[in-house]
Amino acid sequence: MVVLSKIYTKTGDDGETALGNGARVAKHSMRVTAYGTVDELNATVGLARLQAGEEMDAQLSRIQNDLFDLGADLCRPDMYKDADAEYPPLRVIESQVDRLESEIDAMNGTLQPLRSFVLPAGTPLAAHLHLCRTVARRAERHTVELATMEEANPMAVKYLNRLSDWFFVASRYANHTAGGDVLWIPGANR
Template sequence: MVKLNRIYTRTGDKGTTGLGDGQRRPKYDVRVAAFGTVDEANAAVGLARLSVTPQVDAMLARIQNDLFDLGADLCTPDTGAKLEYEPLRIIDAQVERLEREIDELNGELKPLRSFVLPGGSPAAAHLHLARTIARRAERLMVELAARENETVSAPALKYINRLSDFLFVASRYVNDKGAKDVLWVPGQNR
């Protein structure tokens, strides 16, 4: 259970932050950057929720909760050390749910014949913004996983990869099921 009595603790005033296992890391550490960027993606998803359909909003609400799970997962490195609690981890079932929801939305869309420019409607533009932030989080997570003595679970990496796919499909779905998509025209302004 999370209990926040004080918002400021002063423990980060010297440029470090605490991880879930008690370690302190510099605020520029790639692990901190990864879960911070997951948090940023979550905020962008929250912005998108303001202008989507109830069906997509329900999906995004689940995703926001998952993104807190992902942040908790990344905040507690799997070092093999015994902890006083069971750390929260992303699991395959969360990835599978996201895949089902991608398929549900994508089933109502026509196949693409060009890349889509971010936009078309405010909801789609916000979803595209969330998608690009999720992609940045994914790049940081992959960088973290490649570092010696660092781990990121396979389900966490799958989840963040599927998330950007979901956000792309959802952006098309809220763009009148693709009818309002703005398509890229290569070399149009030459």
């Protein structure tokens, strides 16, 4: 259980922060960059929820919880020592990816195939979901980079990859009820 009685600790004033295993690292480390971007993504999802109807809001709520799981996963290195940990670390697992895929398939089943690229526009919800998509892609890039430097849960990368797909399809789904996609017209302003 988390108990936060004091918000500032002054322990980060020297430019370092603590990871989930207690190790201290620079605040600009790739691990902190990766889970910090996941936190930013979670905030953008909160903005999208302001525009969402009941069903999409429930889906976005589940995603926000998954993103906290993902942040906990990324802030805890040494995943191969998980069995020795006093408390089992939280890791993103396949069933979380499977749920995203199922929801993508359900939304996509109502949409026409794309014949052009879409612009990140349309309804307020669609625009917010496109913002979520781009931040998810950045979080994925940072997590992939982290994985080239030190160990990271491969399922974390898979989840972020599928999540950006989810946001793309969800944005199309949001626009579907409002008249359809906003399509890119190549060279339209030449």
